[in-house]
Amino acid sequence: MQRVTLTIDDDLLAAIDAHGERHGYASRSEALRDIVRSALGTPETAADDGARCHATLSYVYDHEKRELARRLTEVQHGHHDLAVASLHVHLDHDTCLEVAVLRGPTAQVKALADSVTTQRGVRYGHLHLLPESGEHEHGHAHGHSHDDGHGHG
Numbered sequence: 363m364q365r366v367t368l369t370i371d372d373d374l375l376a377a378i379d380a381h382g383e384r385h386g387y388a389s390r391s392e393a394l395r396d397i398v399r400s401a402l403g404t405p406e407t408a409a410d411d412g413a414r415c416h417a418t419l420s421y422v423y424d425h426e427k428r429e430l431a432r433r434l435t436e437v438q439h440g441h442h443d444l445a446v447a448s449l450h451v452h453l454d455h456d457t458c459l460e461v462a463v464l465r466g467p468t469a470q471v472k473a474l475a476d477s478v479t480t481q482r483g484v485r486y487g488h489l490h491l492l493p494e495s496g497e498h499e500h501g502h503a504h505g506h507s508h509d510d511g512h513g514h515g
Contacts, residue, residue, distance in 0.1 A: 368394075414494040417464040419475045419487070425458045427483030434478060438462070441474040457485075465494070 370378075382393030425431055438445060444466040451459040462478075464471050468491065479487030 413468050414466060415468045415471055416492045416494055417471045417475070418490045419462045419464060419471075419478060420459065420490075421479055421484050421487035422453065422457060422459050423481070423484045424456055425452075426456050430481060430483040433481055434460075434484075437474070437477045437481070441470070441477075444471055444474055 378393060378397070379390065381397070382390055385393070385396075387393040387396070423430060423434070438448075444464045446463040446465050448460060448462045451461075453459050464474065471491065472489065475487065475489040478484065479489075
């Protein structure tokens with residue numbers, strides 16, 4: 363492990379300390395390491411765009427923006443093979459939140475996220491990538507049954 367000296371302003375340090383306290387970190391270093399990891403993504407998804415991933419794409423947009431809902435639908439239909447599920451929420455009269463669950467090659471998932479979040483009228487977007495575990499690609503290996511209690515599983 364390397365020791366790094368960092369110079370930051372007082373307000374940012376106070377925000378880091380508050381974050382660390384809120385989340386129960388034992389030290390400022392632990393909080394900063396997790397903040398940096400979060401900003402960079404996991405090594406698996408940050409470094410290997412050829413790997414497969416699971417992801418959530420959340421974005422807020424102005425549904426009154428001309429043709430935006432149609433454009434967003436077209437982008438998603440153009441990548442239908444990546445979409446697992448989606449949730450649409452009306453936040454207020456003018457604003458909607460959508461959350462899409464995605465799965466596929468990391469580069470394609472990132473490209474879909476970029477094509478959604480760069481649309482004019484999308485106010486905020488965030489892609490959260492998780493590497494796909496090889497053991498779950500062809501079945502379940504986590505040691506328990508998916509029995510629903512009625513003998514169906």
